[in-house]
Amino acid sequence: xxxxxxxxxxxxxxxxxxxxxxxxxxxxxxxxxxxxxxxxxxxxxxxxxxxxxxxxxxxxxxxxxxxxxxxxxxxxxxxxxxxxxxxxxxxxxxxxxxxxxxxxxxxxxxxxxxxxxxxxxxxxxxxxxxxxxxxxxxxxxxxxxxxxxxxxxxxxxxxxxxxxxxxxxxxxxxxxxxxxxxxxxxxxxxxxxxxxxxxxxxxxxxxxxxxxxxxxxxxxxxxxxxxxxxxxxxxxxxxxxxxxxxxxxxxxxxxxxxxxxxxxxxxxxxxxxx
Amino acid sequence: xxxxxxxxxxxxxxxxxxxxxxxxxxxxxxxxxxxxxxxxxxxxxxxxxxxxxxxxxxxxxxxxxxxxxxxxxxxxxxxxxxxxxxxxxxxxxxxxxxxxxxxxxxxxxxxxxxxxxxxxxxxxxxxxxxxxxxxxxxxxxxxxxxxxxxxxxxxxxxxxxxxxxxxxxxxxxxxxxxxxxxxxxxxxxxxxxxxxxxxxxxxxxxxxxxxxxxxxxxxxxxxxxxxxxxxxxxxxxxxxxxxxxxxxxxxxxxxxxxxxxxxxxxxxxxxxxxxxxxxxx
Numbered sequence: 182x183x184x185x186x187x188x189x190x191x192x193x194x195x196x197x198x199x200x201x202x203x204x205x206x207x208x209x210x211x212x213x214x215x216x217x218x219x220x221x222x223x224x225x226x227x228x229x230x231x232x233x234x235x236x237x238x239x240x241x242x243x244x245x246x247x248x249x250x251x252x253x254x255x256x257x258x259x260x261x262x263x264x265x266x267x268x269x270x271x272x273x274x275x276x277x278x279x280x281x282x283x284x285x286x287x288x289x290x291x292x293x294x295x296x297x298x299x300x301x302x303x304x305x306x307x308x309x310x311x312x313x314x315x316x317x318x319x320x321x322x323x324x325x326x327x328x329x330x331x332x333x334x335x336x337x338x339x340x341x342x343x344x345x346x347x348x349x350x351x352x353x354x355x356x357x358x359x360x361x362x363x364x365x366x367x368x369x370x371x372x373x374x375x376x377x378x379x380x381x382x383x384x385x386x387x388x389x390x391x392x393x394x395x396x397x398x399x400x401x402x403x404x405x406x407x408x409x410x411x412x413x414x415x416x417x418x419x420x421x422x423x424x425x426x427x428x429x430x431x432x433x434x435x436x437x438x439x440x441x442x443x444x445x446x447x448x449x450x451x452x453x454x455x
Numbered sequence: 456x457x458x459x460x461x462x463x464x465x466x467x468x469x470x471x472x473x474x475x476x477x478x479x480x481x482x483x484x485x486x487x488x489x490x491x492x493x494x495x496x497x498x499x500x501x502x503x504x505x506x507x508x509x510x511x512x513x514x515x516x517x518x519x520x521x522x523x524x525x526x527x528x529x530x531x532x533x534x535x536x537x538x539x540x541x542x543x544x545x546x547x548x549x550x551x552x553x554x555x556x557x558x559x560x561x562x563x564x565x566x567x568x569x570x571x572x573x574x575x576x577x578x579x580x581x582x583x584x585x586x587x588x589x590x591x592x593x594x595x596x597x598x599x600x601x602x603x604x605x606x607x608x609x610x611x612x613x614x615x616x617x618x619x620x621x622x623x624x625x626x627x628x629x630x631x632x633x634x635x636x637x638x639x640x641x642x643x644x645x646x647x648x649x650x651x652x653x654x655x656x657x658x659x660x661x662x663x664x665x666x667x668x669x670x671x672x673x674x675x676x677x678x679x680x681x682x683x684x685x686x687x688x689x690x691x692x693x694x695x696x697x698x699x700x701x702x703x704x705x706x707x708x709x710x711x712x713x714x715x716x717x718x719x720x721x722x723x724x725x726x727x728x729x730x731x732x733x734x735x736x
Contacts, residue, residue: 408576
């Protein structure tokens with residue numbers, strides 16, 4: 182069986198909501214039926230076949246080709262299978278995702294992985310603001326799963342995140358891990374101002390000192406954190422792409438905070454190379 | 456029986472052994488210790504969840520309830536108290552018993568939970584740094600009490616053969632010999648003339664009672680040692696008994712080994728039967 186492939190015929194002028202293109206929605210449907218599915222284009226509802234050419238037979242593997250940032254809500258609520266996006270993706274990538282794998286070869290918009298509760302998102306390029314965060318009005322951001330961004334991420338990564346792991350191999354913007362409830366955020370390049378602002382629990386692991394750390398974080402000193410060894414070993418065991426930490430030992434400067442909340446979160450600044 | 460396997464890691468293998476030896480102390484028989492436990496094998500850093508040297512320990516109990524009670528107690532008192540250690544589940548199963556789930560309260564509110572790769576770990580702040588313990592450990596059905604008896608001219612002869620047998624048994628994965636050194640010096644029978652005892656001396660195999668009871672021992676036998684094997688399944692116990700018996704038999708009559716036997720306790724010990732002759736065919 183060949184992967185079910187959607188190729189954009191033309192660059193869309195407006196945002197195109199493709200939330201319906203998830204494996205469980207497409208399973209058992211013929212190509213004709215899939216082409217007749219309704220998608221929201223701008224403020225209109227149109228048939229999928231007018232915007233995409235569709236080929237392939239295996240709905241558990243979906244490819245979206247020539248994708249742009251106009252495509253929003255890709256993989257929304259998916260629970261299984263894989264979606265591979267060649268090109269960029271718009272806002273709300275993997276929103277409420279429960280399982281499966283989403284891979285984007287380009288950049289993505291804001292709110293990637295918001296409210297996701299399982300599965301994995303791989304972003305080869307950069308991501309916008311609010312990765313893994315919760316929408317306004319939501320109690321929590323992502324509650325499980327893993328987001329791996331090879332490039333940079335915008336502001337407020339993991340805002341109100343409840344559980345799960347976000348890895349940013351590049352830089353992260355301001356207020357990284359703001360209002361964090363729990364979970365783990367790792368940034369391997371520079372991070373902006375005030376990481377962990379208002380965090381209650383959880384871990385923000387930084388390879389470099391942040392631009393500005395809030396006075397409401399208290400230094401616990403340089404420590405050998407056994408947890409880091411466990412985390413790095415476990416991530417490497419998930420797959421080779423996550424074996425990113427061989428040059429880091431378990432030593433970190435630990436800051437506990439945000440004391441303005443209840444001070445049970447932590448910012449760990451990796452200290453020594455092996 | 457029910458069994459679990461836990462993985463103990465530490466900064467060095469020496470300290471992992473110290474914790475493992477503590478947890479397997481006073482765990483020779485469920486009759487009075489509640490559990491049977493022993494070291495299964497050493498683990499390389501590449502085999503452990505945190506990349507440090509480790510030891511796998513297998514723990515057997517009569518029920519999940521017993522296992523839950525003793526795993527939490529022993530990990531708490533024997534592993535958490537040993538410097539630099541961490542403790543993880545070594546058995547994947549749908550059925551689980553608490554480990555870090557119970558011990559986390561030692562953190563007095565400062566404990567931190569982390570879910571990594573679908574598993575929950577507890578980070579308990581302790582004076583050496585952090586004690587990391589997986590929330591639960593998997594439980595599986597298991598078999599206890601696989602055994603054979605080495606009937607020798609003297610205790611010296613019997614012990615030499617048993618030591619070699621235990622060395623060979625320890626190479627079989629999924630089995631332990633929970634008694635000290637893997638050898639039982641005071642094998643028991645089920646029941647007693649005293650109502651409060653569930654097990655008592657196996658007089659038919661006691662050399663000093665040869666003339667006094669209906670003995671199973673011939674004149675030349677002066678010492679009987681027992682090797683008891685617990686395992687995750689019948690196949691691993693079969694294999695352990697086979698290599699153990701072969702190792703003991705390799706000493707032969709010239710080195711004082713007169714006979715190999717086994718206790719079947721009238722079938723009262725459990726449903727599993729290991730026929731010695733079949734094992735060696």
